Amino acid sequence: MTTESTNGGLRVGVFVCDCGSNIAGVVDCAAVAEYAKTLPDVVCVVRNRYTCAEPGQNEIRQAIRQHHLNRVVVASCTPRQHEPTFRQCVLEAGLNPYLMEMANLREHCSWVHQADRAAATAKAMDLVASAVGKARLLQPQEEMSVQVTRTALVIGGGVTGIEAALELAESGHKVVLVEKQPSIGGIMAQLDKTYPTMDCSI
């Protein structure tokens, strides 16, 4: 797949996570790591036991410094869970957080192909190749920051909404509470005694 020309400026690091046995129990992570070394512009491949744990993150930060990495691929779990973690991690090593890309070897691979090690490993390799492919074209990005209006809206004036509104107000925030019925109280206002304390509801 290395038909595209490699470019001297790009230095991609790939971090393959075992996630204990969550990934490594199904996917041959050693083979995936070996394969990653063959991908264009990849200059460093590291296997981690748990990439998200502090030792794993340290390895990323160290490798960035040591190998002057300017793109990072973390092949671990779903970005919906850990993208913020790894963005922060590369930022701490001086890299723009948008120069990190993830490959989802756990939710999308090891956990759903438990009976087929070979096919899962082949798929994991493709997912890493895909992430490296994207990572090579990533650009640093600046996030825009916006002011937060210092008022909270609470929709629903049952016991939940009342509690939330009071607590926000107690910590000094302005709160707008919206209730669609003529009175607040919700279902609880209709109850007599309530379990487990058997005391009155209102």
Place this chain on the structure above:
Amino acid sequence: MGNFTVTIRKKARYVDPGLCNACAECAKVCPVVTPDEYQMGLSSRRAIYIPFPQAVPSSYVLDMEHCLGNNPVACGKCAEACEKKAISFDDRDQIVTREVGTVVVAIGAEVYDPTEMDDYGYTRFENVITSMEFERLICAGGPTEGHFVRPSDQRQPKRIGFVQCVGSRNPRMGRPWCSNICCMNTVKDTLLLADHYPDTRSVVFYQDIRAFGKSFEDMFQRSKEAGVRYVRGLPGEIHEDPRTHHLIVTVENTTSGKLERHELDMVVLSVGLQPPADLRKISSLLTLSKTSDGFFMEAHPKLRPVDAPTRGVYFAGMCESPKDIKDSVCQAGAAASRAGALLNAGKVTIEAITSRIDEAACTSCGVCVRVCPFGAIQWTKGTPAVVVEAMCAGCGSCAAQCKPGAITMRHFTDEQIVAQVRATLAQRPEEKVFVFACNWCSYAGADMAGISRMQYPASNRVVRTMCSARVSEEMVLEAFRCGAPVVLVSGCHYADCHYINANRQTVKRVQSMWAKLEKAGVRPERLQLEWISAAEGQKFAKVMRQLDELRRTVTPEEIERSRKAFKPKVRRAAAEAATAAPVPGTAT
């Protein structure tokens, strides 16, 4: 994010709560009598009323639907009786707007109405009531002032049956969830009866008793010690003796395996809870999702239990799932603290995935303006379009639709996605199903399949975009050029799109591509479109199985044909050459 403009309809009360001192003179003269909702219709109220004595605001309110009005049927008796002159028939709904930085959704749940479960005779037999009606009948503030009597003869019932799981844990009715509170509520009710009326005998028909919370087991044991009988098994039908209005319950006791017949004075249906009526409306206003049971879905079931997927929105209480007061209060605190942290921070950053328009390349056609669901693109004919970044949510509809390729989605560029397609299909593409999945629903649905360890064939390769509307024709064609036998575009269900209605563009685009494939002699079903929600792990797995079957039917000749049928755009090649020289990162 961080700034919401809320439009609130402040409903007319026709009574000024600042003036009303709840003296009740108005209700005394009101000639209208209508069922009292607070008392579950077990007693009546007037058209001008206070919902309940402890209501907040502590003020009467006029129910215009039932009021005779003071014009043309000049009634207006209440206004005459009101010394404070608090009543005004000219009151109107007001629209007010507020700027807020965060939203806590706490719209609760709806109590199940057992009318449809006719076998229990709720509408036919007076002495079959719901647990909600029980609350009013046993309450000192209720219609009978706490004298627990049965509706048919106003006499105190001695033999009371409770039927559990009414409208809950019933997959056949499409209501598979446990309503969480009804077991303990029944245990509570039996203890109240044993306390107030030691001569009553209660029997509870159940599937399992769920007494898992702190001190719940203790209550359950006390109920049993008080003589309450627990019979494992739900009755199929309830009959009434028309003469005595006693109820006959036949039930298979699944512990003993015997059929039991119970004659009871009264039956309480322990009704469950269902998603709130306004869930859909609030969902579409705030782009929230729901789980398969229809309640709101959290950003993460364990780690972010009160965060909505939309940043700056939190939920708490029963709208997330049925729960008791303690759990509701806990969640309320959690949501308040999450919302408070955001307010304290005072500033938020917006993920840098927004759209950018290259002025030089823009031909000023105006297509992007039409497809942007957020109205984030400003344009006047003849000048290049401009994106208002603070309004752009990053769906990418515009970029996918921009013919001259003038739009770049930061962090999800065409080149990046095409590079993923190529890298993924570099080897043995014929064995792969190529999947574009939207971040919010389908990608999350695949995550859900993983979390639930649902097994499916390993032939698929997923690439994530923020929205299915980001997937351009070129991206799909590139997958075919690379030799993919089957391509899937997947996104949120039609009404659940996280970008208002961006996935309508997806539909249009896929439909036009089907025509294009057909014309090129490529089987249109090789391009698939599926809606898979974040909760539908099972559906994701099923679709993957089906598409694996489908890709096996695609012949090498067909693949060869689709490899060659679609000429790559020259522009794309040029654009890629331009980005091939990378801007190195900012590593120190």
